[in-house]
Amino acid sequence: MIRLEHVTKVYEGGSVAARDVSLDIQKGEFVFLVGPSGSGKSTLIRLMLRDEGVTRGKIWVAGKDITTLPKWKIPYLRRSVGTVFQDYKLLPNKTVAENVSFALEVLGRPRSVIGPQVEQVLDLVGLADMTGRYPRQLSGGEQQRVSVARAFVNRPPIMLADEPTGNLDPKTSVGIMKLLDRINRTGTTIVMATHDFAIVDAMQRRVVALEKGVVTRDEHSGRYEQDQG
Template sequence: MSVCPESEHSTVIRFENVTKVYARGARPALDRISLDVERGEFVFLVGASGSGKSTFLRLVLREERASAGKVFVAGKELGTLSSWKVPALRRQIGAVFQDFRLLPNKSVFENVAFALQVIGKPRHQILTTVPDVLEMVGLAGKEKRRPHELSGGEQQRVAIARAFVNRPPILLCDEPTGNLDPTTSLGIMRLLDRINRTGTTVLMATHDDEIVDQMRKRVVELSTGEMVRDQSRGVYGSDR
């Protein structure tokens, strides 16, 4: 197995000349992307629909493999990573999506606890960890509710709690505010910012220009699979 050539300790995601082609003859969804994300960074991935943002996130999760080039996550090269090691890789990555993806028949508590049960955490640990993370995301007192008894913003907080409960070093967010109004979105961003300040690297794909402009974090822009901008403390549109 090859290991990331840079210091494993600071670079958490590295793309080396990565191309992804889904179907033979199709134009690349990602075209020769090279990028390093350091531990503790907050990175926005922006670009029009179809520019390759979700493909980028899927490569990090090893849901897809690069057609050419190398992807390193947490020091591991994903092209040569054995399939039996993929679950351990994914334990290092929390993921949050636009559509929340909660289990509808489970309570808030159970939705978050489930993430710990599947990785074999003991019951006593689950009983102390879940209330802590629910408190952190602002859902103390709502443990027994089902997802349909919560607002969209609250449902996204449950999804974030579930993604973060195991304290992964990396949090991937694919349009996490896409279904939320601006005020609720701001609350979600404050929460992601807090999580980032604990040292977790956050990589967030978004179309939400107001949020990108307010947060002033690193902005990586894709356009039809090519990286056209990588700006520290950037804004959504490069012309502003």
């Protein structure tokens, strides 16, 4: 579903965010990108989203080489990739339902489709009774649920999450992870950057560890820290 081939990303000024990274992520996999701050987790997410370009290497998403994708085709890539961020990225002047339907409106979906689809996804994330509320009226966990609902409302085959639990307390984080796990079980491939070891250890999914832009470990059913024994 996602393949990175010898990907290198060097920012202007010379700092290396990814160095010769190669990864192969299968359809339906749940992959944690772990590592300390500045290790290159978020950069990899942005590269997969073509929010940034690679310096060298190739990235395939859903069978397409996105490193050579013309600019006008980038929106089509993003329609097949749902994204969740640490800061939720919700529109404060739109209600929960409007925030979620916004993702379908910009794609030009008819109202007859948008209504039921939004209702369904809000039910999935447990916010069916909060459709008319504004982000400021929600807790952090609830806002992140809205963000997940918006990312999933279009039923993308891939979901990229950059520190989705970074602003949440452990109990709320568990709720979000359960939600992502549920989405993953529908066949959606999930790549999640995190430094929350408790979550990674509890989920027991594939772990790709990064340090200074280099992949230091890639384990199926792995843990946050490498087992010493």
